[in-house]
Amino acid sequence: MDEVGLEPGLTLDPVGAEGWAEFRALAHRVLDEALDFTEKVRERPVWQPVPAESALRVAGELPQEGTPLEALCTEVTETILPYATGNVHPRFLGWVHGSGQPGNLLAEMLASAMNANCGGRDHGAIYVERQVLEWCRQLFGFPEGTSGLLVSGTSMGNLIGLAVARNEAVAGMRAAGVGAMRGRLTVYASSEVHDSVAKALELLGLGAEALRRVAVTDAFGMDVTALRERIREDRAAGLQPMCVVGCAGTVNTGAFDGLEELAAVCREEGLWFHVDGAFGGLCRMSEAKRGLVRGIELADSLAFDFHKWMHVQYDAGCVLVRRAGAQYAAFSMRPPYLAHASGGLGGGMEWPCDLGPELSRSFRALKVWFAFRENGVRKFGALIEQNCALAEYLGERVVRETRLELMTPVTLQIVCFRVKWEGASEAELDARNERLLIWLQESGVAAPSSTRIGGRFAIRVNVTNHRTRREDLDVVVGKVLELAGSF
């Protein structure tokens, strides 16, 4: 590669025009494999276990010498590629995963070549992230002056939102920490809240006990009367209520808290209002479903994912904070080696590292930018509606099958059910359904996940998949009934 006049040197680049030509040819072959993998997804099992004899299972020696790239690519194709999570498959119906989108591959190639570090500085990638955040602000009806950050997912988004809430609640928190304050901070969420909220409170030094798990109504949304009561009790006990976390789409059943009502409670009580909208927040994209998240525009902070219902490649989530100053005050720190310059590469607008705990950050904004621009909001809205219609269809099929039991009403995209065997005890039902689910996954035909509803084991079908068709759900029901017959 080196021009005439450059001393020869060691490099990680291909060497010379010939080296580059060889590398380029290999890159095109690998691209074709990546494309085949996506185009032919229906021909593969959803999932298969990594074989017991696979080299992948062997913890090998630290490689001292290199391996030719071509051999390495063959090894990946044979030993790694066939053992994907499965979420790109139309019958992956488990944990709330998106299915990815082919257009994102182009974004990721370009981002890989640019190799930007998006912690800060003044370069194109920072502007792309800004645009994405501005679109999100508009999508969720947040005011001008909103700040935000792209993150790996809602777990990180919840952590950042709650960190800002904590620091806003107590003056001097950054310097003195939690130990210096009197009283204890408390946070309120429904009993259905995702555990990332408790994990965030642990990390923030508030402790999991700071989380008050408020009872839910029959529809699995937070009981607001119980919430008010709990806040009152805590205040009476000398505690300091700090924040209410609203759920926009719970992970178990896809339930929504009444966000508008929670916002009103927060206003009255002077509490921070954080919304966990991991997948459900994007119901804002659908005219038919956006009523579910009415009030989300009133949140002080909001965390949600692009890699779920927008099918952006993993990982990609976001946190928005209504008052940019609050987020900046919680995270900005500029030692001399990160000093902000008046121009050049060290200049530019607010740096992302001023708004969260990470300094090194990949250019994930480009794939999100591609997703928004390539498809537009309306298409994502229609896909969400398509997924909900599929879940409804499956719910109806489950109800019609006498051997199956629907365990919660289908309100969105999640269907929890189980097989009933005559005369089996509840404990037996749990054990058999659990075994059946593993068989189903291991068959490669379909991959739902599981949860517990009222303490009972449930097969949990989650449809956040733009490739799923009715016929796929018919196949799932057929296979479940077939497996059930062998107990």
Added chain:
Amino acid sequence: MDEVGLEPGLTLDPVGAEGWAEFRALAHRVLDEALDFTEKVRERPVWQPVPAESALRVAGELPQEGTPLEALCTEVTETILPYATGNVHPRFLGWVHGSGQPGNLLAEMLASAMNANCGGRDHGAIYVERQVLEWCRQLFGFPEGTSGLLVSGTSMGNLIGLAVARNEAVAGMRAAGVGAMRGRLTVYASSEVHDSVAKALELLGLGAEALRRVAVTDAFGMDVTALRERIREDRAAGLQPMCVVGCAGTVNTGAFDGLEELAAVCREEGLWFHVDGAFGGLCRMSEAKRGLVRGIELADSLAFDFHKWMHVQYDAGCVLVRRAGAQYAAFSMRPPYLAHASGGLGGGMEWPCDLGPELSRSFRALKVWFAFRENGVRKFGALIEQNCALAEYLGERVVRETRLELMTPVTLQIVCFRVKWEGASEAELDARNERLLIWLQESGVAAPSSTRIGGRFAIRVNVTNHRTRREDLDVVVGKVLELAGSF
């Protein structure tokens, strides 16, 4: 794409064989652009500002409708690609960034197609991450039973290491938080420590005041006598020393703490020993340089980056924890929807989400795996030595130029210097050097960054770049002298 018999449906995939063929052709064109971008890097300026009239600067309307992918790719090529951070360029000599490696593009294409979520479950990507962590364990001489996690970078790695340290120091921390304990925890690091440590302590609720910034010796390593003294004072004042953070390569000058000695202090005092090895930790890869990190194998936890001196594409860092049980105890939480199954997709080994705050995690392990396998440790070691030799060369050139002043001895890969103008006051020197640096960056010829040494503005050249040659450094010196003449 749909097979015969499938109902038509909305999808994010190309439609039909023709749609896929078109998409494939476009993907190959985009790949060629990504490759050209890397192959021709020397022909471009290191960096250029995003033009004032660029569409990138406009916060546009949320896209409601989609844009054809081909038009989108053209837009990226024209408006985003030319405005990269510049760290892929041989004369990017600023913040400690790696330069990336072409082989990683192949890894990123395959990872994009697989679209794995590496929070947990049983699939190939999890095994790849395990292998990488095992190699790191061997590289750093950690014992069997070490756990670890790939993270975005050392900021996150420091956060996780210190979270484990905090939770090990105080029983019941996860439940009750920092507020429930008596006394206050304190952490010790040199005055040269990276600010991510203070940020981590803030986030953990310990407060930045918990950080004791211990004086350094002339070589900018921690003064161990001062450390012992400070611990003694704090204990006498009723505080609870918790952890010492050792620096393996400081960001300002590339200095190393005496890790072996710090480990001994920690053993005597019963303190957790965390090492921030962001870039310097990888000196373990070089026979010539590994003496600098003697004692790193004694750390209780260690954070470091792959995207710096291993040139893995952004972002990719790692944290290792000597006792897996401690990391697991700090982070594991398994609600019903993440229950560990005895088989199937929900089975497998320890899940990464048990070891850190993230649940959604990209398959960054594949690009790290590629880097190790394609190049091997020896090559990275040789590249580190090549970079240090280049820094030494520059240091000597600076000393020979009467108009330049070397501001610290060159001990590794960082060269801090400034231009001297006769008769100029210190304040004027600061202002002029700062202006000169911006001009240098804006010229597109080279991009060093800046820092302060003893309060004075310094131009900071950092050579963590496998493309840099001696001639590049000659060009930098020439341009600096030319610009200096115009003041």
